[in-house]
Amino acid sequence: MNPTLDANSPAETPSEKTLIQVRGLSKSFGSTVVWNDVNLDVYKGETLAVIGRSGCGKSVLLKHFNALLTPTSGDVLVDGVNIFELDYVGLRQIRQRFGILFQGGALFDSISTYENIAFPLRVFTTLSDAEIRDRVMEALERVSLAHAAERSTAELSGGMRKRVGLARAIILNPEVLMYDEPTSGLDPQTSDEINDLIVALSESLNVTSIVITHDMHSVLKIADRVVFLHDQALHWMGTVEQLKQSNDGPLRDFVRASEYSLA
Amino acid sequence: MRFTLFHEFGLYGTLLYQAMRSSLESTPYRMNLFQEFVKIGYESIPIILLTGVFTGAVMTIQTAYQLGNAFIASSIIGSIVTQSLLIELSAVISSLVLAGKVGARIATELGTMRVSEQIDALESMGLNSVSFLVVPRILAGMLMFPVLYVVAAATGLTGGLLTGVLTDTLPAFEFMKGARMFFFPWDVLFGMIKSIVFGFIITSISCYKGYYATGGAEGVGQSTTQATVLSCMYILVADFVLASLLL
Numbered sequence: 028m029n030p031t032l033d034a035n036s037p038a039e040t041p042s043e044k045t046l047i048q049v050r051g052l053s054k055s056f057g058s059t060v061v062w063n064d065v066n067l068d069v070y071k072g073e074t075l076a077v078i079g080r081s082g083c084g085k086s087v088l089l090k091h092f093n094a095l096l097t098p099t100s101g102d103v104l105v106d107g108v109n110i111f112e113l114d115y116v117g118l119r120q121i122r123q124r125f126g127i128l129f130q131g132g133a134l135f136d137s138i139s140t141y142e143n144i145a146f147p148l149r150v151f152t153t154l155s156d157a158e159i160r161d162r163v164m165e166a167l168e169r170v171s172l173a174h175a176a177e178r179s180t181a182e183l184s185g186g187m188r189k190r191v192g193l194a195r196a197i198i199l200n201p202e203v204l205m206y207d208e209p210t211s212g213l214d215p216q217t218s219d220e221i222n223d224l225i226v227a228l229s230e231s232l233n234v235t236s237i238v239i240t241h242d243m244h245s246v247l248k249i250a251d252r253v254v255f256l257h258d259q260a261l262h263w264m265g266t267v268e269q270l271k272q273s274n275d276g277p278l279r280d281f282v283r284a285s286e287y288s289l290a
Numbered sequence: 291m292r293f294t295l296f297h298e299f300g301l302y303g304t305l306l307y308q309a310m311r312s313s314l315e316s317t318p319y320r321m322n323l324f325q326e327f328v329k330i331g332y333e334s335i336p337i338i339l340l341t342g343v344f345t346g347a348v349m350t351i352q353t354a355y356q357l358g359n360a361f362i363a364s365s366i367i368g369s370i371v372t373q374s375l376l377i378e379l380s381a382v383i384s385s386l387v388l389a390g391k392v393g394a395r396i397a398t399e400l401g402t403m404r405v406s407e408q409i410d411a412l413e414s415m416g417l418n419s420v421s422f423l424v425v426p427r428i429l430a431g432m433l434m435f436p437v438l439y440v441v442a443a444a445t446g447l448t449g450g451l452l453t454g455v456l457t458d459t460l461p462a463f464e465f466m467k468g469a470r471m472f473f474f475p476w477d478v479l480f481g482m483i484k485s486i487v488f489g490f491i492i493t494s495i496s497c498y499k500g501y502y503a504t505g506g507a508e509g510v511g512q513s514t515t516q517a518t519v520l521s522c523m524y525i526l527v528a529d530f531v532l533a534s535l536l537l
């Protein structure tokens with residue numbers, strides 16, 4: 028099943044702008060197929076939204092971009108390098124070019140908020156404590172949480188956890204930021220704040236962003252291009268403008284179900 | 291079912307293989323090792339003292355009861371209690387207790403980290419989660435369990451001796467005389483070897499069950515239960531194997 032490529036699809040864009048190439052990627056867990064034959068390019072500097080129903084394999088797809096999961100077949104190339112053929116050191120270099128905000132924040136609950144964000148710096152840099160403090164506070168200010176530095180992670184609300192997770196994701200200056208459902212479980216106002224933050228970070232840090240979401244409001248606000256996973260395949264791919272005009276049945280159903288009027 | 295069993299052994303073996311290959315070079319790994327020394331060793335001392343004292347006390351009372359009015363020198367009670375403690379009880383009973391304390395803690399910790407994607411977060415930063423999480427726990431288990439065995443044995447002997455005195459079963463010097471008569475250093479070595487093996491069994495099974503946990507909070511609960519039950523089972527199996535091989 029081939030994805031529906033609308034006319035003038037940016038798939039024609041020259042390859043030096045391509046950062047990640049997904050080629051014939053299939054993933055099954057045992058006998059359960061998640062999706063088959065996904066082909067996809069991610070361009071430098073864009074914000075790509077991955078949409079689809081719960082359980083359609085969005086998170087699983089995301090975890091293939093930095094080899095947290097290995098596919099049943101197919102390749103992922105970052106800057107032309109197949110990441111599934113790398114040794115651990117090579118893979119580490121690739122992984123550190125990605126920052127991930129996990130769905131629940133994935134904060135380390137044995138250490139404080141501050142230490143969560145400082146953690147990558149302590150492990151992978153030789154910065155002094157003072158330099159680490161500067162970097163951590165800068166990251167916390169970017170997500171408007173400077174006041175929460177010394178709190179334990181158990182005291183943080185859902186929205187705060189995501190912002191702390193985001194501060195940790197940007198601390199090693201990644202080129203790509205990946206967000207797994209950054210607005211799920213949040214009230215509309217906090218969701219909006221997170222959406223604004225995604226846009227602001229994408230501009231100020233000049234990163235490529237990949238955002239998993241089933242929130243159409245979010246998609247329209249932040250995305251340049253959209254990928255729709257449906258029926259064990261990459262069903263549709265196109266720009267936000269193309270999405271608004273698309274007559275693709277399952278895509279329209281998905282958009283309508285999210286009760287968001289495109290008009 | 292057979293497929294699942296093979297699959298489980300395969301995953302367990304893979305995890306151990308990865309753990310063996312990975313090193314302990316960088317600071318955070320060593321930091322974790324130190325933390326695990328404290329959590330497995332130091333923090334287990336109270337429960338080991340308690341277990342030790344009661345094991346020794348019960349042994350003295352039961353041995354005296356079993357020998358009854360037989361015309362045997364009462365110092366023999368000291369010999370039997372000492373040997374039983376050193377060869378078997380101090381290693382096995384304290385390990386069974388630690389399977390509950392240490393094993394459950396490790397499986398819950400790693401299981402929670404797995405289902406809340408903290409392990410993915412570690413990996414995504416470029417850390418080797420196996421050498422960061424699994425290696426320090428297994429190493430600390432293998433190094434701390436023999437120490438805890440010595441503590442358990444020492445408190446067990448003290449408990450046994452005191453019980454003998456307090457219940458008027460036999461005076462302290464008789465207990466000591468009997469203890470010395472059948473004291474072989476090999477028994478202590480054997481006990482320590484056993485506790486190293488038990489420490490490995492508990493920490494590696496619990497790491498394995500936690501590391502591969504799935505299915506949210508309920509899944510973590512299941513992994514923890516399986517970790518403690520399997521640990522206890524394999525402790526008893528290993529106890530039998532070691533006894534047949536080494537005694």
Ligand SMILES: Nc1ncnc2c1ncn2[C@@H]1O[C@H](COP(=O)(O)OP(=O)(O)O)[C@@H](O)[C@H]1O
Nearest residue numbers: 056061079080081082083084085086087088504
């Ligand atoms: N580690 C795993 N083992 C087995 N099945 C998994 C695993 N991770 C995800 N799955 C399955 O893959 C499918 C896609 O999951 P996921 O990517 O989390 O969906 P979503 O689109 O909601 O993010 C689901 O059916 C899920 O049960």
Ligand SMILES: [Mg+2]
Nearest residue numbers: 085086130207
């Ligand atoms: Mg998901």
